[in-house]
Amino acid sequence: MGLRFEEIDWRETPIGAISLRRRRDPVLDVDVFEVKLDDEYLMSSLFTVAEEKLARLGLAAVSGSELDVVVGGLGLGYTARAALEDSRVRSLLVVEGLGEVIEWHERGLLPLARDLTGDPRNRFAHGDFFALAESDEGFDAGRRFHAILLDIDHSPQHVLDTGHADFYTPDGLRRMAAHLHPGGVFALWSDDPPHDAFTRTLAEVFDEVTPHVVTFDNHYTGGTSANTVYVATTP
Template identity: 90%
Template sequence: MGVRFEELDWRETPIGAISLRRRRDPVLDVDVFEVKLDDEYLMSSLFTVAEVELARLGLAKSSGSELDVVVGGLGLGYTARAALEDRRVRSLLVVEGLGEVIEWHERGLLPLAPELTGDPRNRFVHGDFFALAESPEGFDGGRRFDAILLDIDHSPQNVLDSGHAGFYAPDGLRKMAAHLRPGGVFALWSDDPPEDGFTRDLAEVFDDVTAHVVSFDNHYTGGTSANTVYVGVST
């Protein structure tokens, strides 16, 4: 049995105080890992269905047999792990803006850390995903990718940093899409329901745009909750 509560790490960062906590859920009888930014919950290991579906739905749209993939946002590692479970993935670049989060995995503080740090296909990059997406050099010295999977902001309308907002407009999406190979895929996690305006913006840049509603059980409410995964395929 795990401890009732433990704060595994706490750091001041440029965007606020970030903390990693582990607690025992008495109803489910499991250890729950949570990340908070100041007093706001960012993620929980109890609710990872949509993070996994971000990788599954995105990579399902890729027809390649050997895939080079970027994940924007490491977090607890569920999207990265799901991407690595697709055996077509030959390289994975995980871009994370907070070095503290990368360090949690390198120190083995999180359940998925051994899988991610032990897979030679995977590489962590400490950097600003949005700045890299906008730059001509992109995520890895001009290399192009088969898929970019993004889970950083709460949604295109609810961003963690106001500087991210321009990314979700057509010009920002177009700059990011320049780092995809022909037929490449962009997939985005959102905590909000599908938003028609953002779907239209995606359709200005990508073909075959779909907004998937991903539902999952929420034992706290006794019902279901849902996230959205947007997927677009480039020409």
């Protein structure tokens, strides 16, 4: 049995104090890893279904093999690992804005760290996903990708940094989509229900847009909770 509570790491960052914690859930009798930014919870290893679905739904919409994929936001690594479980993935570039989060994985502090660091297809990149998406060079020296999977903000309407807001406009999405191959896929995780206005915004840029509601058990509420995964395909 693990400790009841442990703060594994705590750092000051440009966007606030970030901490990695491990606690023992007495109901499920499992260790739970959590990341907080100041007083706000960013992620928990208890609820990873939608993060994994982000990769699976996004890649399911991509045809062909030998896929090059970008994941925006490393977090606890569940989206990245789910992407690597697809045998068609040739390369995975995980863009993370906080070097501390990459370091947690490189130091083996997280349950999925070995799965990611031990896979030769995977590479971590410390950088601002949104700035790279807007740039001409993109995520990797002008290289195009078959899928871009994004899980950074809580939702397009609830961003972690006000500077991210422009990304969720038609112009911002067009600049990002320029780094996809024709027929490439952009998939986005959101903590909110499907948002009609944002679905219409995606439809201005992409050929096909589908918001998927992903449900999962929530033992805290005694019922189910839901997230949204938007999947959008370029012409």
